[in-house]
Amino acid sequence: MRAIRRFTVRTVLPGELAALGELVQNLRWSWHPETMDLFAEVDPVVWERVGHDPVALLGAVEADRLRELAGDRRFLRRLADAADDLHEYMTAPRWYQTLSGVPRAIAYFSPEYGIAAALPQYSGGLGILAGDHLKAASDLGVPILAVGLLYRHGYFTQSLSPEGWQLEHYPSLDPGGLPLTLLKEADGTPARVRIELPEQRVMHAQIWVARVGRVPLLLLDSDVADNDTAARDVTDRLYGGGTDHRLLQELLLGVGGVRAIRAYCRIAGHEEPEVFHTNEGHAGFLGLERIRELTEARLSFDEALEAVRAGTVFTTHTPVPAGIDRFPADMIARQFGGGNAWPTVPVDRILALGAEPGAAEGDKAVFNMAVMGMRLAQRVNGVSELHGEVSREMFQGLWPGFDVAEVPIGSITNGVHAPTWVGREIMELAGRELPSLVERAQGWEGVQKISDADIWEIRRKLRARLVEAARVRLRKSWRDRGASQAELGWIDDVLDPDVLTIGFARRVPSYKRLTLMLSDPDRLRRILLHPERPVQIVIAGKAHPADEGGKKLIQQIVGFADAEDVRHRIVFLPDYDMALGQLLVQGCDVWMNNPLRPLEACGTSGMKAALNGGLNLSIRDGWWDEWYDGTNGWAIPTADGVADPERRDELEAAGLYDLIEHEVADRFYDRAGDGPPRRWMEMVKHTLTSLGPKVLAGRMLRDYVTELYAPAARSAGALAADGYAAARHFAAWKLRVSGAWPGVRVEHVETGGVGDTPQLGATLDLRATIALGELEASDVRVQAAYGRVGAHDELEQPEYTDLSVETVCDDGTAYFTGAVPLSRTGSFGYTVRVVPSHPLMASPAELGLIAVPEEPAGMTNGTLR
Ligand SMILES: *Cc1c(COP(=O)(O)O)cnc(C)c1O
Numbered sequence: 001m002r003a004i005r006r007f008t009v010r011t012v013l014p015g016e017l018a019a020l021g022e023l024v025q026n027l028r029w030s031w032h033p034e035t036m037d038l039f040a041e042v043d044p045v046v047w048e049r050v051g052h053d054p055v056a057l058l059g060a061v062e063a064d065r066l067r068e069l070a071g072d073r074r075f076l077r078r079l080a081d082a083a084d085d086l087h088e089y090m091t092a093p094r095w096y097q098t099l100s101g102v103p104r105a106i107a108y109f110s111p112e113y114g115i116a117a118a119l120p121q122y123s124g125g126l127g128i129l130a131g132d133h134l135k136a137a138s139d140l141g142v143p144i145l146a147v148g149l150l151y152r153h154g155y156f157t158q159s160l161s162p163e164g165w166q167l168e169h170y171p172s173l174d175p176g177g178l179p180l181t182l183l184k185e186a187d188g189t190p191a192r193v194r195i196e197l198p199e200q201r202v203m204h205a206q207i208w209v210a211r212v213g214r215v216p217l218l219l220l221d222s223d224v225a226d227n228d229t230a231a232r233d234v235t236d237r238l239y240g241g242g243t244d245h246r247l248l249q250e251l252l253l254g255v256g257g258v259r260a261i262r263a264y265c266r267i268a269g270h271e272e273p274e275v276f277h278t279n280e281g282h283a284g285f286l287g288l289e290r291i292r293e294l295t296e297a298r299l300s301f302d303e304a305l306e307a308v309r310a311g312t313v314f315t316t317h318t319p320v321p322a323g324i325d326r327f328p329a330d331m332i333a334r335q336f337g338g339g340n341a342w343p344t345v346p347v348d349r350i351l352a353l354g355a356e357p358g359a360a361e362g363d364k365a366v367f368n369m370a371v372m373g374m375r376l377a378q379r380v381n382g383v384s385e386l387h388g389e390v391s392r393e394m395f396q397g398l399w400p401g402f403d404v405a406e407v408p409i410g411s412i413t414n415g416v417h418a419p420t421w422v423g424r425e426i427m428e429l430a431g432r433e434l435p436s437l438v439e440r441a442q443g444w445e446g447v448q449k450i451s452d453a454d455i456w457e458i459r460r461k462l463r464a465r466l467v468e469a470a471r472v473r474l475r476k477s478w479r480d481r482g483a484s485q486a487e488l489g490w491i492d493d494v495l496d497p498d499v500l501t502i503g504f505a506r507r508v509p510s511y512k513r514l515t516l517m518l519s520d521p522d523r524l525r526r527i528l529l530h531p532e533r534p535v536q537i538v539i540a541g542k543a544h545p546a547d548e549g550g551k552k553l554i555q556q557i558v559g560f561a562d563a564e565d566v567r568h569r570i571v572f573l574p575d576y577d578m579a580l581g582q583l584l585v586q587g588c589d590v591w592m593n594n595p596l597r598p599l600e601a602c603g604t605s606g607m608k609a610a611l612n613g614g615l616n617l618s619i620r621d622g623w624w625d626e627w628y629d630g631t632n633g634w635a636i637p638t639a640d641g642v643a644d645p646e647r648r649d650e651l652e653a654a655g656l657y658d659l660i661e662h663e664v665a666d667r668f669y670d671r672a673g674d675g676p677p678r679r680w681m682e683m684v685k686h687t688l689t690s691l692g693p694k695v696l697a698g699r700m701l702r703d704y705v706t707e708l709y710a711p712a713a714r715s716a717g718a719l720a721a722d723g724y725a726a727a728r729h730f731a732a733w734k735l736r737v738s739g740a741w742p743g744v745r746v747e748h749v750e751t752g753g754v755g756d757t758p759q760l761g762a763t764l765d766l767r768a769t770i771a772l773g774e775l776e777a778s779d780v781r782v783q784a785a786y787g788r789v790g791a792h793d794e795l796e797q798p799e800y801t802d803l804s805v806e807t808v809c810d811d812g813t814a815y816f817t818g819a820v821p822l823s824r825t826g827s828f829g830y831t832v833r834v835v836p837s838h839p840l841m842a843s844p845a846e847l848g849l850i851a852v853p854e855e856p857a858g859m860t861n862g863t864l865r
Contacts, residue, residue: 008177011058014070019083024054025179026086028213030116031135031419038082053118055179090214094141103713107273108146109257109283112238115212117579119178120154123238124507125604126317130279132417136697138213142705145273147257150208150219153237158542158575162481164558166543166551170237180208183264191267193259195251198340203231205252207260218260220252247331254285274713277313281325281369287312287376288350295344299724302731307724311716313708314377316370317601319390320511325369332367357397374398378842379708382411383602386625390598401850408843413623414602415700421608423586425458444692447685456676459613464497466587470538473573494568495536500668503588505540505576508550511599514541515553518560519653528569533665536569540576585609590664593618597638607695613684617664627694632687634659730840737836743773746853749832763819768803768832772812777805781837782816789829
């Protein structure tokens with residue numbers, strides 16, 4: 001018989017052990033090995049059995065054992081120490097507390113969070129990044145208040161059929177069995193948010209609070225009795241269901257998320273956020289909810305829009321068009337219009353926010369969450385420099401008339417949370433040898449002083465741990481596929497703790513090319529089975545449940561790895577999750593990544609490997625494009641000019657094989673006697689010193705705080721002051737400037753100062769005649785753009801200098817003057833442009849308004865000598 005409902009009965013801890021409950025409830029344990037040691041001591045056997053999940057541990061441990069511990073003075077002392085340590089961690093001032101002019105609180109929205117394997121609320125990189133963001137924020141004292149959804153079945157766990165086909169299982173999670181507490185009103189009833197749906201339906205949700213160190217994470221859960229069945233199922237699983245389902249999830253996340261924050265701040269006395277950061281477009285409706293709040297407080301839509309934009313940060317995560325979140329516009333119209341409309345927020349304004357720029361008439365039917373995200377956020381970023389560049393191109397249409405380089409999308413390269421991903425032995429070595437690194441995140445040069453032998457010994461230990469764990473997992477996988485124990489003796493000898501180990505683990509969308517390594521199966525086989533320099537490969541990855549193509553790729557890999565001649569050297573381990581991820585990034589010598597450039601926005605698993613002393617072997621995409629320096633790993637040559645995809649794969653695979661055979665294996669096995677491979681260790685140390693300080697999530701958080709959160713809080717504060725006076729003024733100014741812009745023209749540009757033969761070092765004097773129409777000179781900025789010109793007279797990476805106003809005539813004609821330095825030889829050109837100017841603008845492109853001369857550049861093809 002199956003139970004119709006399950007729940008977890010929590011143990012009542014003896015009073016002496018109350019602190020144990022607190023330690024379990026704060027997820028800081030997941031990156032604090034000393035706390036995990038303490039949990040292990042509660043009952044080492046049970047601790048292993050429950051897979052290091054402390055809530056499960058407390059549920060499973062015998063009452064007798066708890067009574068025994070309650071009388072164990074030594075255990076109680078350790079418990080008290082751990083509780084003190086947590087208290088100190090939670091309250092002591094940290095980096096953020098040394099800053100001024102920073103927001104009192106920041107709201108962070110994400111559809112998924114990867115915090116610990118025991119909280120399976122993530123599918124891949126986006127969620128893991130969100131988890132690392134919160135942990136690093138906690139470590140640095142950044143006052144983030146995070147919001148997400150609690151999926152009752154999380155993301156699926158993966159196993160294989162006998163034929164190697166991916167099977168999905170959705171575990172049933174009981175919030176009572178997770179380190180969560182329900183948010184309650186003062187009277188003890190659960191706090192609720194409600195969202196009106198079309199046809200008089202209502203969706204309710206309760207709010208679970210997870211503690212990620214100092215960061216509260218609010219998780220909305222629609223599985224409550226007041227909801228109809230459909231509404232109850234909204235938070236059933238991550239990325240499951242159709243478009244309707246996704247819309248309801250995103251409504252709950254965005255609109256419900258803001259309401260949950262308001263409830264939490266009211267109940268817990270928490271500071272209200274000044275900045276709202278959305279991790280990808282899925283939470284974009286949060287901006288609409290905040291506009292609703294402000295319009296109900298008597299601002300107009302445009303005024304509210306300005307106030308909201310100023311305090312919103314939007315991070316885009318994908319350059320893959322299929323990865324962009326879109327809805328049919330009529331679905332949005334149904335949700336936010338008709339009988340369900342918000343009285344102060346016109347539905348056509350909402351639809352306009354999500355309309356794709358330049359869409360043909362027929363395509364107006366699409367509502368694009370990324371585009372809305374960019375219109376609702378004054379500050380937008382990609383997640384690596386290359387991804388920033390690609391995003392500027394991808395979204396250029398939102399800022400017509402501006403060069404790609406001026407599209408206001410910046411970038412902050414992702415990072416990873418070292419205490420989560422770095423092997424304990426390495427953390428301890430660093431703690432012993434490089435104390436300043438642990439305390440102040442600097443002093444990476446010190447790595448050079450650590451002996452090769454010390455690092456090599458730890459690397460072997462981590463590799464051996466991976467080999468052991470891989471055998472256990474592989475045996476389980478074969479059992480699940482129907483093999484009998486007796487057939488599986490060979491698994492005892494699978495993988496070798498002394499063989500060069502390459503890891504490849506990631507989600508399986510086609511651009512990540514799981515099967516590139518199978519391009520030439522015979523060559524791969526020779527590499528694996530090389531008599532002196534063998535290589536072993538450990539592979540893991542989940543395909544999206546709806547992605548049949550991805551499942552086929554997994555089946556191909558599994559088919560290859562099943563073969564008797566190679567199965568001891570190549571394994572596919574099912575169910576890639578954080579626990580397996582930790583084993584892999586710690587145990588592999590080389591981390592391989594071969595995406596189709598430039599579709600990997602950043603990639604973070606290679607950063608985790610690098611921090612563990614692994615070497616990257618990767619296509620120069622995402623973060624690796626930025627930080628590969630020629631000697632800190634290997635760059636697989638990319639054939640991104642080659643149009644035929646099969647030919648391109650072949651070329652890149654050949655490059656990959658060459659590198660493995662001639663560079664990677666060569667270096668790894670180049671030993672003098674029994675000692676560590678000297679040239680390999682050189683590269684490991686160089687990897688640690690060159691990449692260590694950059695790839696940390698702490699570096700990423702500092703960048704977010706100084707480049708985005710603090711400026712956003714300043715803008716939002718300026719707009720909100722004096723009853724939103726500046727928001728009112730700014731919105732009115734934008735309307736006036738947009739209305740009058742057709743009257744703005746660059747009429748004429750005169751030059752002087754350089755004579756007939758311009759020479760390097762001279763300056764070119766400019767005088768521009770500008771028609772201002774209805775505008776004042778102070779409404780605009782007149783700029784000279786200058787620099788090298790290309791074959792079609794286009795300015796290449798121009799520089800800008802402001803011209804100053806000389807006179808303004810009554811008819812609106814104005815003269816602006818300035819000087820352009822002739823700072824480089826060769827073809828040189830310039831032009832003049834007019835853009836709006838207001839102190840509250842974050843970029844000249846913000847309004848998408850620009851005026852340039854009808855006859856563009858002057859002095860084109862003039863050559864400097
Ligand atoms: C780090 C990590 C990811 C993201 O890694 P990518 O390099 O972006 O593919 C995905 N899943 C798990 C379990 C991870 O640990």
